[in-house]
């Protein structure tokens with residue numbers, strides 16, 4: 283019998299866990315129930331009922347726009363059941379993508395155990411091709427490592443394999459197939475694994491909030507529904523746990539809480555993850571906890587391919603703080619890269635002529651691209667705008683890998699619900715001041731190309747010490 287999911291603190295909407303109707307109950311009668319998730323919302327942390335296995339009770343993780351897989355205890359072994367299968371993932375409201383995932387969603391559910399737990403993981407293959415499961419970063423017998431052809435035969439369609447090992451190291455890990463990897467990971471097959479320490483650990487602090495999510499990338503042609511699996515770098519959808527802003531849940535914290543965020547990268551490029559308003563330290567990687575003497579403060583950490591970065595900070599500044607990948611193209615939606623740069627091009631007189639031939643013609647980008655965030659362009663079916671999301675002061679002009687860290691004095695411990703927009707105390711917000719009217723920058727095209735650049739006098743800094751150059 284699978285313990286029921288704790289449903290007290292869903293962020294929004296309702297998430298439901300139902301039995302996997304697609305898997306034959308007769309064939310799987312001896313296996314743990316393959317719990318399915320039908321919602322892309324962030325599920326409440328899953329607190330195991332009564333028993334935590336090898337170790338002390340722990341503060342469960344919250345997977346952004348994901349969920350934790352319930353287990354059953356069988357003679358002291360934690361048993362999980364993952365079903366690899368085609369799924370339809372809602373990447374943003376109204377934007378659906380055909381993916382391959384686990385138990386109804388992509389990414390798959392987070393596996394959460396305690397150091398020293400013996401775990402038994404059943405993997406049923408409901409895909410049209412073979413697969414395996416690799417437990418990224420785990421210490422385990424070689425035969426449990428899940429590399430198709432090297433450590434095991436691949437799991438054929440319709441079959442179930444079982445993996446069993448002891449979760450020896452506490453930390454942040456991932457899982458993914460090691461069979462037709464390019465296709466299966468491009469289709470979304472991946473998940474997170476968290477092993478909590480069994481006792482107080484000198485390098486692992488207790489935290490008030492423990493978040494995790496995976497970075498991922500897809501190439502879905504606007505108007506289509508299935509990722510192009512052969513794309514290497516020119517992906518057009520950059521996502522956290524297969525959600526794009528504004529579909530990504532905010533990270534919420536109570537003022538003064540210590541917050542941990544575990545971020546895994548199974549894309550094919552690196553992602554410098556940046557948080558505004560606070561400084562953090564990398565306290566662990568998939569190799570384990572970082573010694574305290576080796577930690578330094580950062581506001582951006584690069585999460586390279588195949589890496590896991592576990593960061594921690596004190597949420598001691600109230601507000602709504604941007605948190606995003608610092609590659610600016612990764613905070614954009616599915617516009618594609620074929621759009622010409624129009625900054626400085628003078629369209630005056632041209633638009634009317636073009637509209638005679640093409641009545642829908644409009645100019646974009648001659649003063650920058652910010653208009654895109656406000657413009658209501660007609661989009662192909664089943665996609666999302668390039669820059670979107672609206673804050674209390676207008677368009678946020680972001681898409682893709684962007685969310686917010688919301689720090690509030692009155693957020694209750696354990697309450698993960700979105701507190702809404704931050705109200706700035708009077709006098710603490712940037713504001714307009716009265717000035718003489720500034721003339722706008724001249725379009726570059728109005729300057730004759732052969733005209734010499736205006737000369738300027740450069741003033742060197744004066745001073746006794748001077749600046750070495």
Ligand SMILES: [Cu+2]
Pocket residue numbers: 520552553554607608609612683
């Ligand atoms: Cu990025």
